[in-house]
Amino acid sequence: MGRQQAGYEEDERRWSTLMVAAQDGCERSYRALLEEVSVAVERYLLARFGRRAFIDDCVQDVLMAIHEGRHTYAPGRPFRAWLFAIVRHKAIDSLRRQQRDNRWIDAQQSDEALAQPAVEQPMETSILGGRLLQALAEPYREAVTMTKIMGFTNREVASRLSISESAVKVRVHRGLTRLQKMMELDAP
Amino acid sequence: MSERRQLIEQLAGDLQPVRRLPSAAMMVAAWLVFLAATVVIAINLTGPIRPGTYSDAVTHGQFSLELLLGVLSIATAAWLGVESCIPGRSNRPLVKVLGLLMAAWLACYVVGFFSPALATGMLGKREHCFTESLLLGLPAMAAGWWLMRRLYPLRPLRSTAALGIAAGLAPGLYMQLACMYDPAHAVLFHYLPGLVAAALFTVAVRASLRRD
Numbered sequence: 001m002g003r004q005q006a007g008y009e010e011d012e013r014r015w016s017t018l019m020v021a022a023q024d025g026c027e028r029s030y031r032a033l034l035e036e037v038s039v040a041v042e043r044y045l046l047a048r049f050g051r052r053a054f055i056d057d058c059v060q061d062v063l064m065a066i067h068e069g070r071h072t073y074a075p076g077r078p079f080r081a082w083l084f085a086i087v088r089h090k091a092i093d094s095l096r097r098q099q100r101d102n103r104w105i106d107a108q109q110s111d112e113a114l115a116q117p118a119v120e121q122p123m124e125t126s127i128l129g130g131r132l133l134q135a136l137a138e139p140y141r142e143a144v145t146m147t148k149i150m151g152f153t154n155r156e157v158a159s160r161l162s163i164s165e166s167a168v169k170v171r172v173h174r175g176l177t178r179l180q181k182m183m184e185l186d187a188p
Numbered sequence: 189m190s191e192r193r194q195l196i197e198q199l200a201g202d203l204q205p206v207r208r209l210p211s212a213a214m215m216v217a218a219w220l221v222f223l224a225a226t227v228v229i230a231i232n233l234t235g236p237i238r239p240g241t242y243s244d245a246v247t248h249g250q251f252s253l254e255l256l257l258g259v260l261s262i263a264t265a266a267w268l269g270v271e272s273c274i275p276g277r278s279n280r281p282l283v284k285v286l287g288l289l290m291a292a293w294l295a296c297y298v299v300g301f302f303s304p305a306l307a308t309g310m311l312g313k314r315e316h317c318f319t320e321s322l323l324l325g326l327p328a329m330a331a332g333w334w335l336m337r338r339l340y341p342l343r344p345l346r347s348t349a350a351l352g353i354a355a356g357l358a359p360g361l362y363m364q365l366a367c368m369y370d371p372a373h374a375v376l377f378h379y380l381p382g383l384v385a386a387a388l389f390t391v392a393v394r395a396s397l398r399r400d
Binding site for chain 2: 027031056069070072
């Protein structure tokens with residue numbers, strides 16, 4: 001525990017120093033920072049959501065957000081708090097976008113591809129993995145996993161769970177809000 | 189080369205030095221000074237203020253408390269608005285403090301319906317207090333939007349609503365000194381238009397964010 005804490009503190013100091021140098025325009029420090037941070041963010045997301053398709057996109061979104069918002073980091077303030085506020089926001093944002101992206105991909109598929117039988121992933125396999133998703137109450141976990149991760153439409157989820165479409169929307173909204181709160185409480 | 193690696197190379201290649209932000213306290217103070225200056229100057233230019241109002245503000249405890257809670261609520265809303273535009277700042281305590289201050293401020297007016305802080309009357313009535321209360325927060329709202337765009341709000345609607353409430357309620361608060369005193373008149377003609385302006389500001393920012 002003490003060793004982990006020491007590692008956190010060392011990362012904190014190093015990342016803060018690299019970021020201050022990056023704010024002054026040091027390309028090498030910035031590259032080193034982005035490389036280290038991308039690994040840390042990926043580990044953080046994998047631990048909380050399991051291996052998901054959106055994680056790589058989310059890490060890239062975080063890197064772009066760091067680039068756009070780098071002027072808002074104040075030297076001397078905790079770098080982790082600044083970084084993981086962005087990560088939490090981008091993770092939830094990526095989850096929200098999932099269904100939209102899946103629908104767009106579906107729309108691009110040809111009729112021929114659609115005619116082929118869909119390979120369905122067993123629900124249990126999709127829900128397992130990622131302690132944050134596991135910590136969600138079952139109704140919310142089902143709704144979030146099926147819509148945002150497996151890519152079902154609200155109507156499909158409603159029919160599978162035998163509930164109304166609006167109930168699915170409410171569960172997804174509440175599930176994402178709870179995930180956001182859990183991530184805030186779970187800040188590294 | 190993986191996509192992520194390419195992105196890192198591209199971002200590092202695009203790197204330019206950036207100017208660090210002034211402290212949040214400095215930004216809040218500057219925005220509040222701008223807000224106070226626009227409201228006070230505009231109200232004083234558009235008509236006389238109620239006679240004896242400044243002495244009332246210091247000699248009547250209940251009225252002083254109303255004003256003090258108003259000033260603290262507006263300052264806290266402004267603080268929340270700016271802090272929430274900077275990643276990693278904890279806003280929860282500020283949200284709670286703002287809620288408590290606003291509740292206490294509102295309670296002053298509820299008490300005022302039964303036991304007004306000052307003698308109610310038409311003394312100092314301004315013809316266009318509703319319109320002034322509606323419009324005079326707009327320059328500060330525009331300045332708030334400009335400030336938000338320079339920062340990095342992760343929850344832009346929260347930031348917009350907080351800055352909108354601060355800017356919207358400030359003219360109403362100064363109207364308590366400038367216009368006639370009556371709690372019901374204050375709520376309907378001084379504060380309500382400011383809240384409407386804040387709501388419209390939030391809707392406009394939301395629409396603009398969706399378009400972006």
